[in-house]
Amino acid sequence: MSHEGLSKMTKIEVVAAGSLGTAVRDVFKAAGASGFTGVSGVSGLGHGGYHQGRLLFNEGASLELLITVVDDEKVGPLVAGLRALFDESPGVMFVSDVYVSRPEHFR
Amino acid sequence: MSAAVAERSAALARVSSDVSLAARFLAPAWPIETFIAVNPLGGLEDLPFGQAVERAGDLLGARGTMGEPFFRAEHARGRITDGDLRSALALRGLADLEAQEVELGALRLTALELLLHELRNGREVPAPARRLHTVAELCAPDVAAAVDSQASKWCAAYLDVGQAGWTMPGREQGFYDAWAALARHDRSLPRAARSMLAALPPGPEEAVLEALEELGIARGQEREYLQAHLARLPGWAAHVRWRGEHLHDFGLVDYLAMRLLYERALLAAAGALAAAPAGAPAAGEPSREPSIGERVLELVQGLGVSGEATLEQLTAAGRVLELMPPRERALVWLEAYEGHYRDGLVEQLSRPAAAVPRGRPDAQLVCCIDARSEGLRRHLESVGSYETLGFAGFFAVAIRYRDLAGGASSALCPVLLEPANEIRETPRQGSEEAAARALAGRAALAGAEEGFHASKDEMLAPFALAEASGWLAAPLAAGKTLTPGGFGALRGRLLRRAVPAAPTVLGVEQAFSFEERALFAEVALTMMGLTSGFAPLVVLCGHGSTTENNPYEAALDCGACGGNRGAPNARVAAAILNGADVRTHLAGRGIEIPPDTWFVAAEHDTATDTVSIIEDESFDSHRGEQIERLRADLGEAGRRLAAERCGQLPSAPASPPAEEAARHVRRRSSDWSEVFPEWGLAGNAAFIVAPRSVTAGLDLGRRAFLHSYDAEVDPDGAALETILTAPLVVAQWINCQYYFSAVDPVVFGAGAKTIHNVVAGVGVLAGHNGDLQLGLPWQSLADGRSLVHEPMRLLALVQAPLQRIETLIARNTILQHLFGNGWVALAARERDGERWLRYTTRGFEPWQGQEEGR
Numbered sequence: 001m002s003h004e005g006l007s008k009m010t011k012i013e014v015v016a017a018g019s020l021g022t023a024v025r026d027v028f029k030a031a032g033a034s035g036f037t038g039v040s041g042v043s044g045l046g047h048g049g050y051h052q053g054r055l056l057f058n059e060g061a062s063l064e065l066l067i068t069v070v071d072d073e074k075v076g077p078l079v080a081g082l083r084a085l086f087d088e089s090p091g092v093m094f095v096s097d098v099y100v101s102r103p104e105h106f107r
Numbered sequence: 108m109s110a111a112v113a114e115r116s117a118a119l120a121r122v123s124s125d126v127s128l129a130a131r132f133l134a135p136a137w138p139i140e141t142f143i144a145v146n147p148l149g150g151l152e153d154l155p156f157g158q159a160v161e162r163a164g165d166l167l168g169a170r171g172t173m174g175e176p177f178f179r180a181e182h183a184r185g186r187i188t189d190g191d192l193r194s195a196l197a198l199r200g201l202a203d204l205e206a207q208e209v210e211l212g213a214l215r216l217t218a219l220e221l222l223l224h225e226l227r228n229g230r231e232v233p234a235p236a237r238r239l240h241t242v243a244e245l246c247a248p249d250v251a252a253a254v255d256s257q258a259s260k261w262c263a264a265y266l267d268v269g270q271a272g273w274t275m276p277g278r279e280q281g282f283y284d285a286w287a288a289l290a291r292h293d294r295s296l297p298r299a300a301r302s303m304l305a306a307l308p309p310g311p312e313e314a315v316l317e318a319l320e321e322l323g324i325a326r327g328q329e330r331e332y333l334q335a336h337l338a339r340l341p342g343w344a345a346h347v348r349w350r351g352e353h354l355h356d357f358g359l360v361d362y363l364a365m366r367l368l369y370e371r372a373l374l375a376a377a378g379a380l381a382a383a384p385a386g387a388p389a390a391g392e393p394s395r396e397p398s399i400g401e402r403v404l405e406l407v408q409g410l411g412v413s414g415e416a417t418l419e420q421l422t423a424a425g426r427v428l429e430l431m432p433p434r435e436r437a438l439v440w441l442e443a444y445e446g447h448y449r450d451g452l453v454e455q456l457s458r459p460a461a462a463v464p465r466g467r468p469d470a471q472l473v474c475c476i477d478a479r480s481e482g483l484r485r486h487l488e489s490v491g492s493y494e495t496l497g498f499a500g501f502f503a504v505a506i507r508y509r510d511l512a513g514g515a516s517s518a519l520c521p522v523l524l525e526p527a528n529e530i531r532e533t534p535r536q537g538s539e540e541a542a543a544r545a546l547a548g549r550a551a552l553a554g555a556e557e558g559f560h561a562s563k564d565e566m567l568a569p570f571a572l573a574e575a576s577g578w579l580a581a582p583l584a585a586g587k588t589l590t591p592g593g594f595g596a597l598r599g600r601l602l603r604r605a606v607p608a609a610p611t612v613l614g615v616e617q618a619f620s621f622e623e624r625a626l627f628a629e630v631a632l633t634m635m636g637l638t639s640g641f642a643p644l645v646v647l648c649g650h651g652s653t654t655e656n657n658p659y660e661a662a663l664d665c666g667a668c669g670g671n672r673g674a675p676n677a678r679v680a681a682a683i684l685n686g687a688d689v690r691t692h693l694a695g696r697g698i699e700i701p702p703d704t705w706f707v708a709a710e711h712d713t714a715t716d717t718v719s720i721i722e723d724e725s726f727d728s729h730r731g732e733q734i735e736r737l738r739a740d741l742g743e744a745g746r747r748l749a750a751e752r753c754g755q756l757p758s759a760p761a762s763p764p765a766e767e768a769a770r771h772v773r774r775r776s777s778d779w780s781e782v783f784p785e786w787g788l789a790g791n792a793a794f795i796v797a798p799r800s801v802t803a804g805l806d807l808g809r810r811a812f813l814h815s816y817d818a819e820v821d822p823d824g825a826a827l828e829t830i831l832t833a834p835l836v837v838a839q840w841i842n843c844q845y846y847f848s849a850v851d852p853v854v855f856g857a858g859a860k861t862i863h864n865v866v867a868g869v870g871v872l873a874g875h876n877g878d879l880q881l882g883l884p885w886q887s888l889a890d891g892r893s894l895v896h897e898p899m900r901l902l903a904l905v906q907a908p909l910q911r912i913e914t915l916i917a918r919n920t921i922l923q924h925l926f927g928n929g930w931v932a933l934a935a936r937e938r939d940g941e942r943w944l945r946y947t948t949r950g951f952e953p954w955q956g957q958e959e960g961r
Contacts, residue, residue, distance in 0.1 A: 017920070022352045023127035026360070030123035030312055031116065052918040056630065056825075057499075057833030058523040061921040076113050081120030088128050090920075 006099035009106055010075045013067045014082065015042060016091030018060045023089075025066065027081035032074045034106055039065040048090065069098055069106045119312040122329075126315070126360050129333035132166055133341060135349035136881055138869045141670040142661035143522050146843035146930070147345075147855050147881060156900070156929035157438050164235025167338050169854035171847075173898055175231050178440035182227065191443035192223055194450070194955060198442060201430060209424055211407055212415025218427040221406065225428060226440065228409050230397055232433045239335035242322050243370050247379040254369045255339055257293075259876055261286050261365060262343045265357060266350070268868035282357035283311045286365055299376035304368065311364035318367035321380070336366050341854065342879030346869060396433045399425045445792075445899045445932070452793055452811075453934060453943045453954050456904060460939040461803035468494040470644035470737055472709075473635065475500030475665055475673060476812040476834055477650060478791045479713045482751060484813070485806065486744035493740070494642065495799060496635050497813035499834045500649050500667040502680035503631035506530045506618070510675075511542060511611055512549055519668045519676050521837050528618045530679060535610040542609040551605065591655075591778035611723065613675070615682040624683045625692040631680065632698055634826040636798060636817025641704040644733055647680050648718065649673020650711040652787075656779040658865050659857075659884060663713065663787050666837055677708035678723050705730060709741075714776040714785045716745035716752070716769070745769065757783050757890045782860045782886040789888060789896040791845060794838045794931075796830055797906035801939065812838045818907040818938075827907055828915050831922055835903060839931050842901040848882035849889075849898040857884040904943065905935045909951055916946075 014024050018040060028036050041054030041062045055062045070078060075095070082093050100106060131150035137143035146152065148171075151159035160171020181187045196202070196219060204218035243251035264275045265282050277285035290296075291305040308314040315333075324332045337344045337359070344362065351358025374380040397405070403425045407413040416424070431439065469492040474480035476497045484495035505520030507529040518526050534542030615624070632638055637645075651672030652663035661670035668676055683689055684706040693700060708721040718741040720734060746765035749772045753759040759771055775781050793811040795802060802813060814830055821827055848856035857863070857880035858873040866872050870879040888896045903926075905912060912935050916922045925931040926946055933946035934954055944951035 020127075023124065026123045026127060026351075026358070027120055030360075031120040048920075050918045051920065052828070055832045055919075056829040057503075057505075057521060058836060058921070059525060060523055061832055061836070061919065073113070074116075077116035077120040080117035081124045084121045084124035085127060088131075 003099045006101055007103035009069050009071055009098055009100055009103060011067065011069050011094075011096050011098035012075070012078060012082070013065065013094040013096075014091060015044070015063055015065050016089065018062055018064045020085070020089055020091060021064045021066065023085055024082070024091075027078065027085060028066070028068050031070070031078035031081055033068040033070050033078065036066050036068040039067075046092070069100060071103070071107055118316055119310075122312045122315050123360060125330050126333060126363060129330045130337055130344070130348055130359050132163065132334070133337060133345045133348055135352060136342065136345035136870070136879070137349055137522070137670070138346070139658055139865070139871065140661055140868065141517070142659060143670050144662070144666055144837075144841040144844035146840050147847050148843070149840070152924045152928060152930055154928060157435065159928075161235075161434070165238045166334055167341060167854050168235055168237040169847075170235060170851040172437040172441045173444075173850050174234075175229075175437055175440065178437070178444060179227065181444060187440070187443050187447055189223065191447045191450075192226060192439070193219065194446050195439050195442035196222060196431075197955065198446075199439070204427065204430075207427075209420070209427060210416075211410060211420050211424060212412040214410060214412050214415075221424060221427050222431050224409065225402065225406060225431070226436055228405075229402070229433060229436060230405060232396060232436065237335075237338060239331050239338065241332070241335045241339065241370065243374060243379075244335075244339075247374060247377055250370065250373045250377055250379065251339070253373055254366055255878075256876065257369050258340060258362070258366050259343060259878065261290075262347065262362070262879075263867045266346075266867040266869050271867075281361070283314075283361040283364060286361075290365075290368075296373070297376040300369075300372040303372040303375060307368060311360045314364035314368055315360060318364070318371045321371050322367065322374075333363055336363055336370075339366075340878040342870065342881045345881060346879055399429055402428050402433070441899075444897075445902070448792055448897070448899060449902050449932065449934075450954075452807075452902065453904070455805055455807075456795070456801060457943060460798075460800040464492070464494075466492075467640070468492045468642045469733070470494075470646060471496060471637070471642040472646045472648055473498050473502075473637070474648045474711065475650050475667060476794075476814045476838065477665065477667075477713075478788050478809050478812050480648075480650065480711065481807050481811055481813055482748045482809045483648075483711055483716070483718070483744060486747040486751075487740060488803065489747075490743050491736075491740045496637060496815040497799075498631065498635040498815060499837070500665040500673040501676045502647055502649075503627050503634070504528075504619075504676050504679045504683070506676065506679060508532075508671075508675045511609065512546060517669065517671050519671050519673075521667050521833060522669055523833055523836065528623070530613050530615070530618050530675065532611045532613055532675075535612050538610040542611065545609040548605040591774050591781070613678055613682065613723070615679050616686070619683070621688055621692075624686060624689050627680070628683050628686075628689045628693055629696055629698065630826075630829070631684075632693070633820055634829060635815040636820055637815070638698045638817075638820045641700050643701075643703050643705065644730070644737060645684070645704060645706045646709050646720070646737070647677040647684075647706060648709040648711050649675075649677040650713055652714045652785060653712050653776050654714055654784040655777055655781070657784060658863060658871055659860075659887065662883065662887070663785060666841055667834070672710065674708060674710040674719075674721060677710065678721060681706040681708040682723075707734075712776075713787075715773050716749045717742070718745060752785070755786060755895065782884075783890070786895060787887055788841055788845060791838075791842055792897065792899045792902065794835055794901055794903045796827070796835075797904065801906060816905075816907065818911070821907075824907075824911045824915060827905070827911060828919070831903075831905075831915060832919055835925075835931070836921065839901050839925060843930070844882055845888065845896050846898045846900060848887070849894055849896050852882075852885055852888070854881070856880070856882045856888070860884045860886045900930060900932065902932045902934065905933065906938065907935065908937055909935055909944070912946075913950070 016024055025036060040059055042065045043053030044051055051063050053062060134145040134147050134149040148159050148163055151162055163169050163171055178187060207218040209216060209218050209221055241251055243254060265278060275285060277288050287307045291301050308317050319329055347357060347362045348359055403421050406424060407416055471494045472487060473496045474484055476499055487493050488495055501520045505524045505526040507516045507526045508519045509516040509531045511532045516529065520526050650665050654660050654663060664670050665673040690700050705727050708723065709718050711718045720738060746769045750763055750765045750768035753763050753768045753771060760767060763771060775784050790810045795811050796814045796816045798817050799815060814834055816830060857871060862873055863871040864875060873880055888894060916926060926933045927948055934943045935946060936943050943954045945954045
């Protein structure tokens with residue numbers, strides 16, 4: 001796969017309870033992430049069983065997917081902050097390489 | 108990036124996580140103008156109730172249950188019986204003790220009786236005490252008090268929303284920067300402390316990190332230390348948590364940075380920083396409980412057999428007592444206290460369902476699930492051909508609402524939701540002039556009020572104000588005090604003259620797409636089980652409460668509308684359900700609303716028990732006769748309800764005729780000195796999800812949230828899932844707010860109303876400084892020293908297929924926490940006539956205690 005003209009960065013995806021959303025976004029901010037994308041009401045099956053997706057009248061009790069993209073030097077602090085959060089709270093984090101066309105938007 | 112810089116960056120990111128985790132035990136506290144009931148221990152709901160209250164005891168020094176003296180007094184007066192205690196012990200798996208005999212000297216009794224004896228007579232368990240302390244608390248208590256005082260002062264200054272004459276300079280930069288720029292100039296601080304505050308770290312995370320290091324907090328103990336600080340003023344901390352999550356300009360990292368920097372600077376100025384114990388925080392010892400030996404000794408003394416029992420007998424008795432540690436006794440008492448009410452309610456609901464009246468009712472009244480609606484529904488059903496239903500008072504339309512006057516909009520929906528649709532009230536076509544007169548009247552009144560209050564804040568104006576208005580103000584004050592009823596009526600007349608009613612529209616079709624309106628209509632009707640049998644009139648009845656001089660007014664309004672009055676939601680929902688396009692869609696989905704059915708909005712004033720039918724754009728003037736009959740019957744139902752409520756309101760006539768009762772509650776509502784305008788949701792204890800036939804004809808004492816539900820029209824359980832994950836959650840928050848405000852009024856409640864000062868427009872202080880008060884005032888819970896609210900956890904009763912309920916619990920963590928950890932008890936049955944079953948972690952089991960005499 002060719003990535004000509006694209007810049008390599010790191011994508012961090014977090015799935016956590018909606019009530020933990022603010023804490024995750026605060027870690028993003030503290031580690032210097034310039035933004036994020038949020039998807040509320042995600043469902044899934046994990047080691048804790050099936051989790052219901054969108055609840056009609058309760059946004060805090062459903063799961064939320066939060067995505068941010070950062071350059072390499074921010075990955076360590078961001079992961080350190082999230083790991084500390086998940087020491088005591090349920091949630092999962094995926095870290096992967098990603099290629100973007102306008103890296104300045106993520107710095 | 109160097110390794111050191113990377114490590115520092117990681118540490119800063121961890122500060123953010125540490126603060127979030129440290130603050131989990133604090134539920135966010137909403138501003139008082141939209142007083143939202145929350146479970147103050149909501150962050151601990153993933154723990155079993157007993158463990159959560161123990162943790163709250165360690166962190167806050169707060170009580171999580173009523174004390175044993177309270178329960179023993181309730182036992183003495185028969186509110187808790189020995190049967191209730193036996194049932195509670197049986198639910199803990201100790202029923203077998205009934206068959207186990209214990210001998211103590213010549214005395215022979217069962218093991219269960221031993222436990223009962225200790226429950227009734229055991230030495231009281233010491234009150235909980237905070238175990239985590241700040242460095243300043245340990246080595247310089249004056250500094251700890253000064254840190255609290257500074258924190259309280261700057262929170263009030265920053266959060267002020269127009270109450271103070273001057274705004275905090277630099278406020279637009281956010282809290283940390285604004286405070287950092289000013290703190291160094293505070294002449295109330297020692298010079299050395301000011302010097303330290305003149306060179307602060309650039310951001311709050313750096314500040315927290317730096318201060319923790321200088322205070323000598325060991326690595327790994329940061330979270331506990333932050334909790335020690337949060338627990339010093341939990342009211343302010345809880346409100347700042349809300350602020351950080353909703354407005355983002357002032358969060359707990361900023362708040363803790365301020366506190367820690369003050370602590371560091373003031374300790375250094377006092378020369379106490381060097382003396383701080385290394386590796387703080389210090390954890391105090393847990394309160395000491397009596398040893399098993401002491402308990403056995405007290406037991407034999409209490410039974411009058413000391414000196415007679417053998418060592419083997421004492422050892423056997425000790426083994427029995429070990430089954431119930433002293434700290435669990437209050438929980439056993441609580442379970443017995445709850446069991447007494449719950450068994451009675453289950454017994455009430457076990458009688459055959461009320462016969463469904465034949466024929467089409469004259470009208471259907473859909474009320475909020477609020478426990479106060481139960482009384483209105485019961486009385487209305489008794490005066491005519493009416494059917495009533497219960498549904499969350501926002502009627503499934505989550506809106507942001509801006510009234511005719513414009514200004515800031517309000518979120519009229521449960522706080523679990525963020526409204527996506529904005530509704531603006533505008534003049535109806537042809538009513539622009541009337542609307543302009545109404546707006547001019549409002550503006551004039553607001554201007555006069557602002558001018559009056561502003562004059563009081565000026566240097567010389569108060570003297571002129573007293574001269575100019577004293578002749579009028581004094582008689583007005585006398586009138587408000589001596590004849591509040593007459594004064595209220597006079598003011599109402601003047602207000603109507605100054606601000607004449609103007610017909611308005613809400614522009615529902617502009618605010619909602621057809622798809623949204625169709626979805627809301629179908630969801631609302633399915634959730635309440637109203638998919639057929641429509642009456643000619645269906646009244647959607649929101650609610651609000653009219654009181655005077657009451658900072659807690661929002662606590663009496665509709666919780667499902669975000670602590671606001673519910674009329675706008677009722678108007679929007681009625682407009683949607685009257686829409687021809689929506690009805691066509693619903694017919695295609697199997698919900699046929701007859702052409703002669705008309706939805707109309709209304710609002711129940713819970714302070715006066717009057718119901719106003721709202722004549723808005725969808726009002727059908729051809730229904731005059733039907734409406735007049737309905738108005739008359741609602742009036743009669745309201746008067747009967749007022750008479751019923753008078754029996755419980757302090758200083759109200761005991762058994763007044765209905766007319767007198769109506770006058771009395773109107774007077775209370777407009778009395779500016781009345782601290783008990785109504786009892787609100789005091790007494791709430793149950794949440795019933797079932798068709799009205801299950802509860803019709805029963806007097807539930809306005810203690811139950813009633814949500815209509817018909818499992819037959821909800822085959823996939825989607826409606827039930829919504830009910831259990833939203834209205835039930837709101838009800839549980841309300842229940843927990845009342846519960847914890849009653850069991851620990853100092854930490855979780857708001858103290859006495861009579862010494863409240865509204866601060867910064869966000870809450871109240873008891874007196875002139877200190878912590879923001881978290882929960883409900885004492886006068887919302889008690890009459891003098893006697894509790895009116897019985898502090899019990901919520902019992903949810905659901906009539907639905909058991910398999911469906913279990914599936915919903917299995918896929919919703921929130922329900923696993925509520926039902927599995929004992930925050931809410933659950934009883935269920937499939938259909939009418941069957942026995943109620945108790946939900947346990949082992950599955951559904953027969954509800955014991957229904958047949959036991961008490």
